[in-house]
Amino acid sequence: MLNIGIVGATGYTGVVLMSLLLTHPDAKIKLITSNTYRGRKISDIFPLFRGRLEDVLQPTDEDHRGSCDVYFLCLPHGTAMDKAQELFDGKALIVDLSADFRFEDLAIYEGAYVPHTAKELAAQAVFGLPELYREMIKGAKLIGNPGCYPTSAILPLYPLVKHGMLEGDIFIDSKSGVSGAGREGKVGSLFCEVSEGFRAYNVGVHRHEPEIQKEVNKYSPQRISFVPHLVPMSRGILTTVYGRLAKAANTAEVLDVFRETFKGEPFVRIMDENVYPDTRFVRFSNYCDIGLKVLDDGRIIVISTIDNLVKGASGQALQNMNVALGLPETAGLSGVPQYP
Numbered sequence: 001m002l003n004i005g006i007v008g009a010t011g012y013t014g015v016v017l018m019s020l021l022l023t024h025p026d027a028k029i030k031l032i033t034s035n036t037y038r039g040r041k042i043s044d045i046f047p048l049f050r051g052r053l054e055d056v057l058q059p060t061d062e063d064h065r066g067s068c069d070v071y072f073l074c075l076p077h078g079t080a081m082d083k084a085q086e087l088f089d090g091k092a093l094i095v096d097l098s099a100d101f102r103f104e105d106l107a108i109y110e111g112a113y114v115p116h117t118a119k120e121l122a123a124q125a126v127f128g129l130p131e132l133y134r135e136m137i138k139g140a141k142l143i144g145n146p147g148c149y150p151t152s153a154i155l156p157l158y159p160l161v162k163h164g165m166l167e168g169d170i171f172i173d174s175k176s177g178v179s180g181a182g183r184e185g186k187v188g189s190l191f192c193e194v195s196e197g198f199r200a201y202n203v204g205v206h207r208h209e210p211e212i213q214k215e216v217n218k219y220s221p222q223r224i225s226f227v228p229h230l231v232p233m234s235r236g237i238l239t240t241v242y243g244r245l246a247k248a249a250n251t252a253e254v255l256d257v258f259r260e261t262f263k264g265e266p267f268v269r270i271m272d273e274n275v276y277p278d279t280r281f282v283r284f285s286n287y288c289d290i291g292l293k294v295l296d297d298g299r300i301i302v303i304s305t306i307d308n309l310v311k312g313a314s315g316q317a318l319q320n321m322n323v324a325l326g327l328p329e330t331a332g333l334s335g336v337p338q339y340p
């Protein structure tokens, strides 16, 4: 049995991770931390865990090095890299859900976030998108779990840029549920600020744009334009990618490329022609659903959906743990989406 630590267990990603881990056959939750709720039982804060997980929250600020085989860092960026420095011993696996270890080029990270305080450690990190980097994740000791919007955009872009199928600029339009902003109280997340409305935010300056751009640039110099939107639902992301095909192909042919690229992937589902993803059909699951259409003049539109808290965060983190440690990749993640 693996002893698991969840550092920052009281946020949305921490709670979802605990729920998933309770169904994992090889994992035992050994450590859960919070500064705000230290000393309190997790089931008192989140009654969903009554009778399933009654552990007491330990202070995040204490040194927990050596106590677990795997640590998931569910902390804000900046805080996570300091904690990773403290916990890293080359033996335990660290999966960081923040942005701190997602960038190979730290100048890009620092341009979008804050000065990096764990540069040597960052050199050992692997970008944890298993569909692209499975071989590198195997045996890794530090994994930078991708962002939610980047996961929803990179997966539908990957077959196209990998095969040089696009020319010109790429436009990405994403809509997210409010849990993407975390559980911490913010005015912009209040019910009256988000219900019955729909808005774009951080237009052209969102921190996830460089994360998507650096992955595209591994295959092509094309520029992306990324606009995120907040929609009044608690979870889910729908992303639409607009581009132009470099060479003529029809929808069925491009769908075949997607099916071939993601052949055998347990969590990527390619839709049939004229069928498009819906956030309702990936809720609470680790799936990324992808559908697409090619227009007569060569424009292509690709649509993806994920649950931002599962494939966009905690589910992907667990998938990364499974891959890194040689466990069945779907362990703890085989639940079907919940509907209605």
Ligand SMILES: NC(=O)c1ccc[n+]([C@@H]2O[C@H](COP(=O)([O-])OP(=O)(O)OC[C@H]3O[C@@H](n4cnc5c(N)ncnc54)[C@H](OP(=O)(O)O)[C@@H]3O)[C@@H](O)[C@H]2O)c1
Pocket (backbone or CB within 6 Å): 007, 008, 009, 010, 011, 012, 013, 014, 033, 034, 035, 036, 037, 060, 073, 074, 075, 076, 077, 079, 097, 098, 099, 146, 147, 148, 179, 180, 181, 182, 183, 184, 308, 309, 312, 313
């Ligand atoms: N929400 C998403 O959809 C999503 C998706 C992908 C990635 N992420 C990333 O995952 C990380 C966690 O996100 P979240 O949505 O779970 O956030 P959240 O709901 O705001 O929870 C944050 C957690 O971090 C702790 N924390 C906050 N500030 C801290 C500090 N200065 N020192 C120590 N602990 C601190 C809080 O613990 P206390 O109980 O002590 O207050 C809480 O447990 C973030 O980096 C986020 O960007 C989130």
